[in-house]
Amino acid sequence: MMNILVIGSGGREHALxxxxxxxDNVQNIYVAPGNAGTALEPKCQNVxxxxxxxxxxxxxxxxxxxxxxxxxxxxxxxxxxxLVTGIVDACRDAGIKAWGPTAxxxxxxxxxxxxxxxxxxxxxxxxxxQGFTDAAAAKAYIDEQGAPIVIKADGLAAGKGVIVAETIExxxxxxxxxxxxxxxxxxxxxxxxxxxxxxxxxSFICMIDGENILPMATSQDHKRAFEGDTGPNTGGMGAxxxxxxxxxxxxxxxxxxxxxxxxxxxxxxGHPYTGFLYAGLMIDDAGDPYVIEFNCRFGDPETQPILxxxxxxxxxxxxxxxxxxxxxxxxxxxxxxxxxxxxxxGYPETSSKGDVISGLxxxxxxxxxxxxxxxxxxxxxxxxxxxxxxxxNEKEVVTNGGRVLCVTALAxxxxxxxxAALAVTGAISFDGAHYRRDIGHHxxxxxxxx
Ligand code: AMP
Ligand code: GLY
Numbered sequence: 202m203m204n205i206l207v208i209g210s211g212g213r214e215h216a217l218x219x220x221x222x223x224x225d226n227v228q229n230i231y232v233a234p235g236n237a238g239t240a241l242e243p244k245c246q247n248v249x250x251x252x253x254x255x256x257x258x259x260x261x262x263x264x265x266x267x268x269x270x271x272x273x274x275x276x277x278x279x280x281x282x283x284l285v286t287g288i289v290d291a292c293r294d295a296g297i298k299a300w301g302p303t304a305x306x307x308x309x310x311x312x313x314x315x316x317x318x319x320x321x322x323x324x325x326x327x328x329x330x331q332g333f334t335d336a337a338a339a340k341a342y343i344d345e346q347g348a349p350i351v352i353k354a355d356g357l358a359a360g361k362g363v364i365v366a367e368t369i370e371x372x373x374x375x376x377x378x379x380x381x382x383x384x385x386x387x388x389x390x391x392x393x394x395x396x397x398x399x400x401x402x403x404s405f406i407c408m409i410d411g412e413n414i415l416p417m418a419t420s421q422d423h424k425r426a427f428e429g430d431t432g433p434n435t436g437g438m439g440a441x442x443x444x445x446x447x448x449x450x451x452x453x454x455x456x457x458x459x460x461x462x463x464x465x466x467x468x469x470x471g472h473p474y475t476g477f478l479y480a481g482l483m484i485d486d487a488g489d490p491y492v493i494e495f496n497c498r499f500g501d502p503e504t505q506p507i508l509x510x511x512x513x514x515x516x517x518x519x520x521x522x523x524x525x526x527x528x529x530x531x532x533x534x535x536x537x538x539x540x541x542x543x544x545x546x547g548y549p550e551t552s553s554k555g556d557v558i559s560g561l562x563x564x565x566x567x568x569x570x571x572x573x574x575x576x577x578x579x580x581x582x583x584x585x586x587x588x589x590x591x592x593x594n595e596k597e598v599v600t601n602g603g604r605v606l607c608v609t610a611l612a613x614x615x616x617x618x619x620x621a622a623l624a625v626t627g628a629i630s631f632d633g634a635h636y637r638r639d640i641g642h643h644x645x646x647x648x649x650x651x
Pocket of ligand 2: 499
């Protein structure tokens with residue numbers, strides 16, 4: 202029997218833990234730090250890893266100590282931050298199996314400049330760009346290029362450090378925010394200015410074991426806060442799988458022009474890529490893919506609908522990945538799945554804590570095979586640390602962050618999945634809750650047209 206540690210606290214980690222818990226060979230899943238949803242999941246328990254200091258080395262040591270003390274057979278790392286600081290390298294050095302890229306490979310997400318230079322030198326299609334640390338030089342470049350134009354903070358900014366400027370004035374403002382006012386802290390002390398790409402976005406996520414590539418089902422995320430794809434960029438307001446824009450032909454182009462070159466270039470650099478790799482793509486009218494960004498992890502909220510469709514065991518796949526023998530294909534439910542993120546008051550600018558959530562479905566509801574509410578920013582009232590003790594007291598579930606829940610449904614087509622997810626979402630309420638009713642609209646337009 203296996204014990205697994207999942208690192209993270211979002212909807213992605215709830216979905217990963219939930220999928221792993223289905224495997225009969227799994228005994229315990231620890232989620233650090235987890236959320237109210239992972240605390241309630243069978244076989245799962247939340248743990249707080251006490252670190253002796255705040256450096257990444259201290260944090261890595263806390264993970265390693267926990268794994269040694271709890272006979273952990275594999276670590277699955279959800280978010281990018283620990284990957285970028287080298288949690289996988291540290292675990293490997295300590296003889297612990299951890300699924301994810303090394304710090305070197307995680308630079309594909311951790312530094313937009315690294316990613317752009319990597320793409321340029323490996324002929325991976327992407328938008329033309331230039332990097333700046335000086336505001337005046339950045340503005341002069343914007344004036345020369347014209348609008349629309351895209352401004353990005355160089356470092357990690359939780360999906361929010363990107364401004365798609367419609368006008369030159371907006372672009373200048375973004376430069377002032379990032380370079381002059383330091384709105385994104387160190388992440389924004391350097392900016393990348395990019396050509397605006399036109400087309401339809403898709404998320405292309407793979408598992409890679411250094412050599413073999415296992416593509417996950419395709420998906421599409423909705424990054425903007427409001428309906429009609431308007432408002433500020435967020436970490437993602439909903440997603441569905443599969444993404445019809447990724448036809449078989451587009452799929453083959455992405456594998457050949459984007460994913461395989463990453464695997465080959467990382468091997469050539471002496472740093473084999475292992476773990477999840479997420480290519481955020483713009484597919485143009487000719488069906489040609491351009492990389493908007495790489496992430497070194499699974500997507501959130503893409504994980505939720507994708508794993509709702511996964512019929513293979515994630516534990517088997519990660520085991521095979523760790524042993525360098527990933528299969529070329531996994532088994533998927535033919536039916537599409539769609540997830541709607543319910544966000545808290547003020548998200549993405551701010552987020553709320555402690556608002557009581559009502560209307561969550563019972564965990565043993567009849568429809569749990571086709572509808573699942575994944576938790577993200579949730580906690581139990583009076584207990585933000587989420588000890589298991591809290592459970593026995595039947596504490597209320599409260600908000601604890603920006604993206605609170607992801608209501609995910611599986612159905613015969615995307616419209617039905619959207620309706621099923623909306624029905625459950627409509628029954629859930631908390632002060633300031635907001636969500637988009639149009640998740641999946643690109644695919645639904647295609648469905649209606651066919
Ligand atoms: P990123 O964090 O780089 O994925 O950017 C967030 C979002 O901004 C993307 O999902 C796109 O919707 C948009 N975006 C980023 N870069 C570009 C680009 N070069 N052209 C058009 N839209 C972009
Ligand atoms: N959903 C976008 C991301 O995971 O970065």
